[in-house]
Amino acid sequence: MWRSIVITLFPEMFPGLLGFGLNGQALKNKLWSLRTVNIRDHGINAHNSVDDTPFGGGPGMVLRPDVIDAAVRTAKMSYESLPVLVMSPKGRPLAQDRIKELAFGEGVILLCGRYEGIDQRAIEEHAMEEVSIGDFILSGGEPAALAILDACVRTLPGVIGKNESLEDESFENGLLEYPQYTRPQVWMDRSVPEVLISGHHKKIKSWRLAQAEALTQRRRPDLWEMYLRENC
Numbered sequence: 001m002w003r004s005i006v007i008t009l010f011p012e013m014f015p016g017l018l019g020f021g022l023n024g025q026a027l028k029n030k031l032w033s034l035r036t037v038n039i040r041d042h043g044i045n046a047h048n049s050v051d052d053t054p055f056g057g058g059p060g061m062v063l064r065p066d067v068i069d070a071a072v073r074t075a076k077m078s079y080e081s082l083p084v085l086v087m088s089p090k091g092r093p094l095a096q097d098r099i100k101e102l103a104f105g106e107g108v109i110l111l112c113g114r115y116e117g118i119d120q121r122a123i124e125e126h127a128m129e130e131v132s133i134g135d136f137i138l139s140g141g142e143p144a145a146l147a148i149l150d151a152c153v154r155t156l157p158g159v160i161g162k163n164e165s166l167e168d169e170s171f172e173n174g175l176l177e178y179p180q181y182t183r184p185q186v187w188m189d190r191s192v193p194e195v196l197i198s199g200h201h202k203k204i205k206s207w208r209l210a211q212a213e214a215l216t217q218r219r220r221p222d223l224w225e226m227y228l229r230e231n232c
Helices: 021-028 065-075 096-104 120-125 142-153 163-167 201-219 221-231
Strands: 002-008 032-038 084-093 107-111 129-132
Touching (some): 002 065, 021 032, 065 107, 065 120, 096 142, 107 142, 129 142
Parallel strands (some): 002 107, 084 107
16 A cells, blocks of 8 residues: 655645545545644644744744654654655655656655745754745645645556556656547537547557647747657
């Protein structure tokens, strides 16, 4: 079973959307597990405080290192070998290759920050991997954690029926996915490309590759450059 542990101030956010669809069914079938650790349970003093003002001044509050350390140690109690990822806008952008590495492992621990962030000493103490899902700011790490879990779980064996569904997706071969079409064949005066109804599988494969290449070159020149380096 692939294991996931989420460290958060809002455990009620989980499983959230992960409880629906194929991911939710896989959770019920015990293809993966989800556990939460409430940061508030490790707060200090009578108020269970978890944060304090930043040294050096500035707005907002910072999650305390002693509180985060206690929460992480609780998460790692039974799963010491699991990697610990912390959601951070200054983290390394996550790509499909890293998602697959996580999915092929035993599981993952995800730490969701809030406020102005997490004391850097706690991050260093546990050799956390700082990761980002995009160049934008969220109110907290929970939406990012849900996205990462969704990306990992859907690649687990038995979650999605056909392996081909995963092989042709965006980023799997370094390209964005080609356009998709279904019935009706003509809609709003727009017709499905003739090659897709030709029954000629070799031509269809070539058309899809050409479409994926053109789309990637136009929309993601960074991916296109990497694709050229690896395939030329």
